[in-house]
Amino acid sequence: MSDPMDVLAPEYRRLRIGDTWRDAASGVTFAVEDPATGTTVAEVADAAVVDGLAALDAASRAAAQWAATPPRRRSELLTATYRALTDRAEEVARLITLEMGKPLAEARAEVAYGAEFFRWFAEEAVRVEGRYSTAPAGGYRILTVPKPVGPCVFVTPWNFPLAMGARKIAPALAAGCTTVTKPAAQTPLTMLLLARIMEEVGVPAGVVNVVTTKRAGEVVSALLADTRTRKVSFTGSTEVGRVLLRQAADNVLRTSMELGGNAALIVCADADLDVALQGAMVAKMRNIGESCIAANRIYVEEPVREEFTKRFTERMGALVVGNGFADGVDVGALIDEPSVAKLDDLVADAVGRGARVLTGGVRPDGPGHFYPPTVLVDVPDDARMLREEIFGPVAPVIGFTSDDEVLAKANDTEHGLVGYVFTRDLQRALRFAEGLQTGMIGVNRGLISDPSAPFGGVKQSGVGKEGSHEGILEYLDVTYAAIDLP
């Protein structure tokens, strides 16, 4: 097998600014690690503020021409990106596995998911419409004109190195905005590859700029303080989201925030248990549990708790942990040592409060950052893992006896991203759908991500939507004209 790094030649492991691929002005680089082995796989440019502002310069200079590019042309370039990602899916997937650690099968699924945002927004690009009406009191007309918001700054996380950027870049370009993306320092390579692919398919210089850096705080705050920036979209932790919201306030930026979650997955006694088990496995274990929509707390109604727990534990215990490139591996490496240490701490905290571990719970020796699929029961309400985002393959299973009780527990969190409910009773499903304080709900399914659906949270899980028609509206301002027709 070829080296996964072959897909990104050394000249593209640099900053993508305007029509150039260039080193940081300081010449400094930083190392990217393979989390499965702990070895360095590449060095990439470490941008400072001056480099970030050069990228914003490029985005600003390209803004007017991109906004004036016919929507059909913008659409065609997004379609070309979709096709290129699809044609080169294997190469892109291998790079994702290399820098992020997820099993190759999951990396392929991410490429398909990420590519779909380009296809979806290629279709949306030609459907941006205004309205024309008569004012209710008569006498004049009202015309609304949607316009691109202007240069956008994107900050993305490491857990979906392609898809989290794709779902910002695709709608922004569809709407006519230019972009500067700062990918996570742990997974910058996939975003650089996407920028290279978009250059190859003909996206004009300056429309997609990428700034890799180890100095996220100073580079991003300089970008948000610059009045040429008109929008910031962030996917990451609630903690960093709060910081960026404060910074965005000074420049009164449009904001989209896709932040952390603490999803409850509720299994009712009347559920089809096979469906519920399958849904729980997907909701918990997709992306090694490193997903904002991962099931963090699994609540099972008492009559089926024992059977569900037994079968769920068997399935979790049977998963194969290992290097994401190896055949048959279900659970790849976690992103870094602090992530593994955090899981260890959360499990120790729960056990210290009386929880029992049914499978897993013991971290293996290195190299690499691995943690086994773990199931706990008798987890008390005050255990940290019920209040914090676990972000790994650890599942607390908790019994419940009434819908009101479980709904109150499910909603007792600052987060409100997603909830899952498994039941064959339509009324129950609808009561949970109405009662859960979340932006999204999975009913009898554990996977809700879909480029054609509005993804986003309420409460402290975020502001705004990604995907669907709502996704492009995040990148459009509406000008209204009052027109007299004497």
Ligand code: NAP
């Ligand atoms: P993170 O620590 O918040 O980092 C996300 C991004 O923000 C990275 O690019 C990071 O750069 C950057 N960053 C960190 N501190 C910053 C600062 N002071 N100013 C500007 N940028 C800063 O989150 P993560 O650990 O990468 O990702 C996991 C989190 O993302 C979880 O909470 C998860 O729930 C959330 N997430 C949410 C969604 C959603 O759609 N709601 C989707 C995926 C993930 P560095 O890499 O250099 O630190």
